[in-house]
Amino acid sequence: xxTATTLPYRRVYVWELPVRVFHWVNAIxxxxxxxxxxxxxxxxxxxxxxxxxxxxxxxWVRFIHFAAGYIFFxxxxxxxxxxxxxxxxxxxxxxxxxxxxxxxxxWETLKVDILQTKEKGKISVGHNYLAALTYLGLFFVMLxxxxxxxxxxxxxxxxxxxWLFAWIVPLMGGDAWVRQWHHIAMWAFVVFTVIHVYLSxxxxxxxxxxxxxxxxxxxxxxxxxxxxx
Amino acid sequence: MENQxxxxxxxxKAKGYSRREFMYFCGVAIAAAGLERSGFGQVVNAFETKPxxxxxxxxxQECTCCSxxxxxxxxxxxxxxxxxxxxxxxxxxxxxxxxTQAEKSLKDTMEKNKGKYIxxxxxxxxxxxxxxxxxxxxxxALEILKEAAADAAAIVAWGNCASHGCIxxxxxxxxxxxPISKLIKKPVINVPGCPPIAEVMTGVVTxxxxxxxxxxxxxxxxxxxxxxxxxxxxxxxxPFYDAGLFVENWDDDAARKGYCLYKMxxxxxxxxxxxxxxxxxxxxxxxxxxxxGCIGCSEEAFWDQGLYERLPKFPGxxxxxxxxxxxxxATVVTAAGVGLxxxxxxxxxxxxxxxxxxxxxxxxxxxxxxxxxxxxxDEGGDAS
Ligand code: HEM
Ligand code: HEM
Ligand code: SF4
Ligand code: SF4
Numbered sequence: 001x002x003t004a005t006t007l008p009y010r011r012v013y014v015w016e017l018p019v020r021v022f023h024w025v026n027a028i029x030x031x032x033x034x035x036x037x038x039x040x041x042x043x044x045x046x047x048x049x050x051x052x053x054x055x056x057x058x059x060w061v062r063f064i065h066f067a068a069g070y071i072f073f074x075x076x077x078x079x080x081x082x083x084x085x086x087x088x089x090x091x092x093x094x095x096x097x098x099x100x101x102x103x104x105x106x107w108e109t110l111k112v113d114i115l116q117t118k119e120k121g122k123i124s125v126g127h128n129y130l131a132a133l134t135y136l137g138l139f140f141v142m143l144x145x146x147x148x149x150x151x152x153x154x155x156x157x158x159x160x161x162x163w164l165f166a167w168i169v170p171l172m173g174g175d176a177w178v179r180q181w182h183h184i185a186m187w188a189f190v191v192f193t194v195i196h197v198y199l200s201x202x203x204x205x206x207x208x209x210x211x212x213x214x215x216x217x218x219x220x221x222x223x224x225x226x227x228x229x
Numbered sequence: 230m231e232n233q234x235x236x237x238x239x240x241x242k243a244k245g246y247s248r249r250e251f252m253y254f255c256g257v258a259i260a261a262a263g264l265e266r267s268g269f270g271q272v273v274n275a276f277e278t279k280p281x282x283x284x285x286x287x288x289x290q291e292c293t294c295c296s297x298x299x300x301x302x303x304x305x306x307x308x309x310x311x312x313x314x315x316x317x318x319x320x321x322x323x324x325x326x327x328x329t330q331a332e333k334s335l336k337d338t339m340e341k342n343k344g345k346y347i348x349x350x351x352x353x354x355x356x357x358x359x360x361x362x363x364x365x366x367x368x369x370a371l372e373i374l375k376e377a378a379a380d381a382a383a384i385v386a387w388g389n390c391a392s393h394g395c396i397x398x399x400x401x402x403x404x405x406x407x408p409i410s411k412l413i414k415k416p417v418i419n420v421p422g423c424p425p426i427a428e429v430m431t432g433v434v435t436x437x438x439x440x441x442x443x444x445x446x447x448x449x450x451x452x453x454x455x456x457x458x459x460x461x462x463x464x465x466x467x468p469f470y471d472a473g474l475f476v477e478n479w480d481d482d483a484a485r486k487g488y489c490l491y492k493m494x495x496x497x498x499x500x501x502x503x504x505x506x507x508x509x510x511x512x513x514x515x516x517x518x519x520x521x522g523c524i525g526c527s528e529e530a531f532w533d534q535g536l537y538e539r540l541p542k543f544p545g546x547x548x549x550x551x552x553x554x555x556x557x558x559a560t561v562v563t564a565a566g567v568g569l570x571x572x573x574x575x576x577x578x579x580x581x582x583x584x585x586x587x588x589x590x591x592x593x594x595x596x597x598x599x600x601x602x603x604x605x606x607d608e609g610g611d612a613s
Pocket of ligand 4: 504516517522523524
């Protein structure tokens with residue numbers, strides 16, 4: 001029974017199914033890649049008592065890393081494609097800042113979220129532009145991981161796909177240096193994940209528009225009067 | 230057709246080698262160059278008829294370990310014949326001539342054999358202040374190299390120095406030591422290693438002798454023959470790597486059992502060389518077999534990677550920091566920031582959340598007259 005102050009909300013279908021599938025395949029493969037990558041960087045000794053013919057666990061860790069690497073790459077390619085055919089929230093134009101209001105919104109978000117001033121303008125239905133900017137940045141880190149990862153993989157694979165990226169190795173001065181930077185970039189994902197997961201929950205709590213459930217079911221809720229702004 | 234430059238067979242004959250020894254040499258040469266048996270006739274033919282190419286071997290910023298390696302080839306006859314039959318017309322460390330006489334011999338060789346001689350270069354070239362850091366006979370290494378390279382039929386860069394700059398190019402590279410492939414426009418055969426394996430060196434020279442052209446090279450100018458696989462791919466300790474069995478300490482049980490040296494900083498996984506196959510010192514062994522990790526001596530900037538560290542140090546964050554120190558710090562700082570933000574928000578955003586609550590539909594309006602907890606905020610609007 002609505003009272004006078006209860007405001008009507010509208011339901012918006014923000015994240016289409018392909019975007020949601022992309023998100024979770026991406027998130028899971030990145031977590032797998034980071035965990036296996038970290039182990040490749042500094043393997044933990046377990047089952048020390050067994051002889052090599054009895055175990056192959058490090059081989060499996062590497063296998064998971066490479067398999068997840070392929071999935072991660074094709075998933076990313078798919079998302080790039082979808083940014084041309086998907087809805088307005090998924091489009092490339094909402095990630096690449098090219099309009100003044102995008103910068104204004106990013107600045108506004110910084111003020112509201114970090115300095116914690118009161119929200120003045122319209123809350124964006126899709127990403128806020130600050131988030132969009134970090135996704136854009138992360139996209140380049142992802143590309144970097146793909147190039148360096150497959151570049152390294154070319155040294156131990158006969159498949160043609162990794163060889164497309166073999167040029168990065170001489171450019172960076174050898175496998176060792178490619179591995180160094182590939183390893184450093186892993187930390188970008190760790191730092192991103194901490195902030196990203198926290199902020200998703202934060203927005204869900206503070207704005208009460210179903211931010212978290214949106215990335216599962218696709219729906220967000222928007223105050224009626226927001227549409228008039 | 231005995232011209233003044235005899236064929237290899239001609240030169241061997243003159244030195245008293247028998248035909249049988251010549252055939253043996255051809256067989257070994259085939260193996261050294263990594264050819265198939267069916268190429269035998271071609272090799273014999275080449276060595277019988279082609280004039281043996283004169284060789285100029287230049288030494289710049291180096292330690293002569295490449296030369297030392299070369300003369301220890303496991304097939305004495307190859308080294309012997311190559312030294313005897315290649316007309317090593319100029320090589321500072323082995324030639325008899327000295328001073329102006331030596332310089333004249335170099336000039337003569339290059340003039341007489343324009344476009345025919347093989348140029349082997351050991352050492353990097355310093356560029357600092359017009360190359361003042363390395364001069365021979367009053368001329369800079371750069372000058373000598375450019376002149377010698379101009380009319381060479383093929384150019385080989387011996388060792389890490391000539392291929393990548395080696396230790397003199399390690400940070401901060403005080404003399405601006407530069408690999409020769411960056412200084413001359415012609416194709417250069419890079420044969421990196423500190424030193425390169427003797428059999429790899431004789432293999433490359435033999436290939437040049439037989440075919441008169443470079444072997445197949447990879448994108449970094451290295452003969453694919455010897456540098457297409459990593460030490461790690463052919464290492465006999467590899468099963469321990471795949472099983473996740475690592476040496477953690479130089480004198481632990483795992484070290485005694487011969488486990489993988491990855492965590493002790495072995496660079497085998499990033500080093501392209503033939504060590505684990507060809508081995509060193511007449512096939513006796515290679516460093517990992519002796520219990521020491523690969524230091525990556527055939528790779529670019531291997532001195533800057535650290536010989537015993539799994540990952541290179543990360544510059545700019547203190548001497549001991551690695552990528553992980555930097556990453557961990559960043560993560561901890563971020564987590565602390567997030568925690569702080571959560572605390573701040575729960576205070577400063579309280580009002581926003583309360584407003585949201587006020588706007589919401591209350592599906593359970595309290596019954597009139599029932600007691601309401603003072604801090605209950607889940608009703609939409611004033612119930613009374
Ligand atoms: C989010 C993406 C990724 C992360 C966080 C990641 C992380 C890592 C880390 C930390 C290492 C260890 C590096 C070292 O310490 O030397 C590594 C190694 C490696 N990664 Fe990735 N990686 C990612 C994507 C990829 C992709 C897409 C590929 C492509 C197949 C790939 C292929 C490799 C290879 C070949 C190695 C070297 C493994 C070895 O030689 O055993 N990575 N990765
Ligand atoms: C519990 C875990 C996670 C939750 C609850 C979550 C939630 C979300 C939400 C709600 C969005 C929409 C963001 C917006 O409105 O601006 C989103 C987008 C995104 N998330 Fe996550 N996320 C999680 C884990 C991850 C991880 C681990 C990664 C990768 C490191 C990741 C990468 C992304 C990316 C790249 C986008 C943009 C997607 C696009 O626009 O196509 N997420 N996430
Ligand atoms: S010892 Fe070195 S080269 Fe051999 S398997 Fe281990 S890491 Fe690879
Ligand atoms: S094992 Fe490594 S460091 Fe040792 S000689 Fe071979 S390439 Fe050089």
